[in-house]
Amino acid sequence: MDVIYEVIDFLLPFEWTEFYFMKNALVAVVLITPLFGLVGAMIVNNKMAFFSDALGHSALTGIAIGVLLGVDNYLASMLGFALIFALCISAVLDSGTSSADTIIGVFSSTGLALGIVLLSMNGGFSKYSGYLIGDILTVQPEEIALLAAILVAVVLLWIPFFNPLMLTSINADLAASKGIRVRLMEKLFVVVVAVIVTVSIKWVGVLIINSLLVLPAAASRNLSRSMRSYHAGAVGISMISGVSGLILSYYWGTAAGGTIVLVAAVIFFVTYLIGKITR
Amino acid sequence: MENCKCSIQIRDLSVKKGSDEILSHVDMDVHHGQIMALIGRNGAGKSTLLKALLGRIPYQGEIAFFNPKGEKVEKPCIGYVPQNLVFDRTTPVTVADMLCADHCRFPVWFGHKKEKRERAASLLKKVGADPDLLRKKLGTLSGGEMQRVLLAFALDPRPDLLLLDEPVSAVDRKGIETFYALVTSMREEYHMPVILVSHDLSHVQKYATCATLLDRTVLKSGSVRDVMVSPEMKEVFGLNLKAAGEEEWT
Numbered sequence: 001m002d003v004i005y006e007v008i009d010f011l012l013p014f015e016w017t018e019f020y021f022m023k024n025a026l027v028a029v030v031l032i033t034p035l036f037g038l039v040g041a042m043i044v045n046n047k048m049a050f051f052s053d054a055l056g057h058s059a060l061t062g063i064a065i066g067v068l069l070g071v072d073n074y075l076a077s078m079l080g081f082a083l084i085f086a087l088c089i090s091a092v093l094d095s096g097t098s099s100a101d102t103i104i105g106v107f108s109s110t111g112l113a114l115g116i117v118l119l120s121m122n123g124g125f126s127k128y129s130g131y132l133i134g135d136i137l138t139v140q141p142e143e144i145a146l147l148a149a150i151l152v153a154v155v156l157l158w159i160p161f162f163n164p165l166m167l168t169s170i171n172a173d174l175a176a177s178k179g180i181r182v183r184l185m186e187k188l189f190v191v192v193v194a195v196i197v198t199v200s201i202k203w204v205g206v207l208i209i210n211s212l213l214v215l216p217a218a219a220s221r222n223l224s225r226s227m228r229s230y231h232a233g234a235v236g237i238s239m240i241s242g243v244s245g246l247i248l249s250y251y252w253g254t255a256a257g258g259t260i261v262l263v264a265a266v267i268f269f270v271t272y273l274i275g276k277i278t279r
Numbered sequence: 280m281e282n283c284k285c286s287i288q289i290r291d292l293s294v295k296k297g298s299d300e301i302l303s304h305v306d307m308d309v310h311h312g313q314i315m316a317l318i319g320r321n322g323a324g325k326s327t328l329l330k331a332l333l334g335r336i337p338y339q340g341e342i343a344f345f346n347p348k349g350e351k352v353e354k355p356c357i358g359y360v361p362q363n364l365v366f367d368r369t370t371p372v373t374v375a376d377m378l379c380a381d382h383c384r385f386p387v388w389f390g391h392k393k394e395k396r397e398r399a400a401s402l403l404k405k406v407g408a409d410p411d412l413l414r415k416k417l418g419t420l421s422g423g424e425m426q427r428v429l430l431a432f433a434l435d436p437r438p439d440l441l442l443l444d445e446p447v448s449a450v451d452r453k454g455i456e457t458f459y460a461l462v463t464s465m466r467e468e469y470h471m472p473v474i475l476v477s478h479d480l481s482h483v484q485k486y487a488t489c490a491t492l493l494d495r496t497v498l499k500s501g502s503v504r505d506v507m508v509s510p511e512m513k514e515v516f517g518l519n520l521k522a523a524g525e526e527e528w529t
């Protein structure tokens with residue numbers, strides 16, 4: 001990490017980079033935002049914005065299970081619960097018994113309510129309320145290594161699976177005609193989303209994680225003319241929002257996650273207006 | 280593109296949804312070079328049969344593909360042109376993205392290699408579409424353009440079976456004639472078996488080489504003429520049909 005710190009000091013000799021927690025946060029943002037841009041682009045393509053929101057809500061229950069099991073690191077319990085939760089939603093969706101928004105809504109509220117009930121059982125919910133808004137400034141070097149590993153893993157996974165996922169998102173029957181195992185692709189994608197949401201929730205927060213996934217992709221979609229410009233836009237907007245939001249939060253004294261999302265929201269509305277005018 | 284001399288054998292195929300039997304003991308053969316029209320009333324199970332062929336729903340029975348030597352083709356390639364492609368019309372996916380996606384090793388957002396783009400352009404030319412369509416987003420295509428793009432997508436790689444599910448429902452009259460002329464020429468050129476689902480019996484009469492009347496099971500199968508004038512056809516559609524050339528169909 002020392003080399004990275006030196007590079008930051010050399011390239012960004014500003015007041016806000018004087019602190020190690022800001023340097024760590026900057027590196028984390030630079031790793032997490034392209035990841036969110038890439039995966040968010042597919043979430044928006046698959047109309048799964050509500051699904052990733054539900055996964056974020058389920059994190060509270062994952063934490064509660066970790067508390068009940070007496071573990072110190074809640075990541076494993078959150079990840080375990082999120083994977084089961086995501087695959088359950090996917091299985092119920094496949095059964096076609098109700099509309100997707102209803103099924104996801106039911107799971108989302110259940111995941112949130114269960115988490116609140118379990119965490120407030122001994123009157124200690126406030127201890128975990130930090131997870132609601134997250135804090136990127138608390139990120140540690142070893143956690144940054146985990147983020148880097150996940151970014152690399154997703155990029156490597158996207159190489160063979162992106163095109164089949166894209167064709168599945170256009171039309172499942174059409175994808176199946178090309179021998180793509182549609183159900184497997186859908187399950188793979190929900191697992192990827194579950195992992196990313198769970199790992200990032202501590203720093204981004206339950207309440208706004210979905211905005212950070214969806215807003216950059218939605219903003220890019222307003223202007224994009226191909227999958228290439230869509231992805232470049234989503235990753236670019238995600239990184240710009242992340243870095244500028246982090247800097248603004250330092251000077252404004254505001255929560256970094258919320259500020260990042262606000263910047264992304266401003267970019268969304270600007271691209272929306274540009275898209276309206278140029279079309 | 281090589282010729283395809285595959286044939287499809289469907290034996291004792293049944294599909295259940297809960298306690299409902301949507302398809303029951305369907306037996307069907309489609310040989311290379313045939314355009315087999317699948318006809319039947321709404322709810323007869325035509326779309327279900329196509330979904331079974333696409334592997335989208337569980338079924339009992341057997342669907343087998345055979346090459347000209349009579350050997351089983353384990354992973355057949357199916358070309359599918361759906362009725363109305365249901366998709367998000369705001370998607371940024373372009374025609375080039377879609378046509379290149381199936382044979383590119385890397386994600387399409389890496390860009391399209393020149394050879395892949397040329398292959399997609401030549402496919403579009405083959406189906407009578409303007410190669411400039413490559414730059415257009417899927418949601419901006421007209422009904423006729425979309426059907427040609429879907430046909431181009433279905434034809435690459437060379438399919439062992441071409442499934443056309445009401446392929447011209449969103450196309451104008453002139454486009455319909457052109458589309459079927461194209462399918463007929465593809466059939467003549469590549470000898471692939473084609474299954475055509477159509478409610479328009481005049482299209483069936485004009486373009487199909489054989490027909491199967493389906494109503495949860497196969498009611499009648501054979502030449503288009505035999506099926507059209509069969510008592511089963513009359514019972515299902517309540518029509519008094521005459522074979523082409525004998526008298527106008529009513």
